[in-house]
Amino acid sequence: MTSKRVYNFSAGPSMLPLEVLEKAGSEITNYRGSGMSVMEMSHRSKVFLEIFEEVKADVKRILKVPDNYHILFLQGGASLQFAMAPMNLISKTGKADYAITGNFSKLAYKEGIKYGTCNIAATTEASGHTYIPSQSELKLDKDASYFYYCANNTIYGTEWKYIPDTGDVPIVCDMSSNIISKPVDVSKYGIIFAGAQKNMAPAGVTLVIVRDDLLGMELPYTPIMMSYKTMVEKDSMHNTPPCYNIYMLGLVLKWIDSKGGLEGMEKIRTERAKILYDFLEESKLFKSPVRPDSRSDMNIPFITGDEALDKQFIKEAEAHGFVNLAGHRTVGGMRASIYNAMPIEGVKALVEFMKEFERKNK
Ligand SMILES: Cc1ncc(COP(=O)(O)O)c(C=O)c1O
Structure with a gap:
């Protein structure tokens, strides 16, 4: 037992800024005169919708998300996106390209192959995932419905230093472990997703940024909860969203502004x-x-x-x-x-x- 805060080097869930925890603590029983905790609010209430809109606006501003993209706050962790991305995108040509540079891109590939033909554009498995392939090492198919990669490999400690050039093929990127750690050109991507529990908020909310033209291609048996189109139409509220985590993300984004x-x-x-x-x-x-x-x-x-x-x-x-x-x-x-x-x-x-x-x- 320790009475002081430790330096927590966990890969996730991970440290949150102390200022954020203190702010959340100060508002935990009575959020800004509402008489209740954010945990206790209806997601349809005016007070929560104000929080929600502000967090969405802050994601858009801080990540410079262009207008033809939608911002979603989903559940199921980054892992659900391993299935959600192919279910929503692979129907275009029935094929997709995957770069396997670690455990999580391999898991995504294993999900992808359930829904279509997934080609391995590159794999670093033989090296023990000790490096990131260069652009010239990627075997890309110009008919792929999308190209998939994981921007930062949490387990192996490797990080892509470039955004692959895939021509007209949309890029799906797992940014779970490096999102909001540096500027990113969102316009180069079709879909960006990230579980919150490393850089953004407590585990339970997944940020998904999806380009408008990629909506509406889901496979017929896609569960409604896994349809990007439905979630866009319902503004992430087809069901109850992870309200408190969204609020925490909002506090983290204000902290990022301050830095x-x-x-x-x-x-x-x-x-x-x-x-x-x-x-x-x-x-x-x-x-x-x-x-x-x-x-x-x-x-x-x-x-x-x-x-x-x-x-x-x-x-x-x-x-x-x-x-x-x-x-x-x-x-x-x-x-x-x-x-x-x-x-x-x-x-x-x-x-x-x-x-x-x-x-x-x-
Ligand atoms: C890069 C990356 N992708 C996906 C995941 C899985 O995330 P989740 O537990 O939110 O499903 C992790 C978890 O550590 C990760 O580091």
Whole structure:
């Protein structure tokens, strides 16, 4: 048990900004004179609809979402989008292209093949997903209904540094682990989706941004809850939306404004990641398994090469207030997930701790 907040390096759900938690706490029993918590409000009430409209407007403004796109707040996590995207898009030609660069794009591919022919445009599986393929390595089909990729591979710590050029083929992108960490050109995408629980809000809401011309092509057996068209027509309220999570996302977006918007976030993320990567380069004990040009600024795996020492490191780190540093159960080692809410001081303190651990374990 600890009475103070720890540096939480969890891959998700992850840290939220302290200011956001405090603001939510101050409004938890009586939201701005409404006499009730946001958790207790009807989603059709005037007071909630005001919150909802403001959050939607803030997503549009902060991500510079063009007018021919719709903003949806859905449930089912990012994982539901693995099925929802093909069910809504693949009917155009019956085919889609997938880049498999980690666990989540593989899961998306496995969903996709249930609904049509999915070609593997690239896979980094043989390398242990240690890099991102270049544009020339993508085997693209110009008749694909869409091209699918995952912008940041949470488990393997790789991140796409470019938006693939797919010609007229719409891009579907899973941005769960790097959304709102840097500016993004939404106009290059057909669909962007992201589970909230890393950079945006508590788990339970999935942000989906969908281009208008991609609506209305769902397969006939698509459940109504999984039709983008229905959700657009009902403004995300075919059923009760995840109201409290949407409100929390709103608070996070105001916090992002206070930090200089997405340009501000990008500056901080670059600086924060550089501190850890610079140390990994100079360390004789710890090293990054990821090819330098593909390294993520959000999830940074590292290893000592000795499993017992890795375990000892994780245990000692936890005792010093650096928690959730174990790598994903499928890959082992360590991983520091450093999303928007992780202060730079958290990474500096972690590096100091790593230096000390290295000195003691030479
Ligand atoms: C990149 C990415 N995509 C998808 C998921 C799955 O998200 P969810 O648990 O919201 O379904 C995760 C979860 O960690 C993720 O990191």
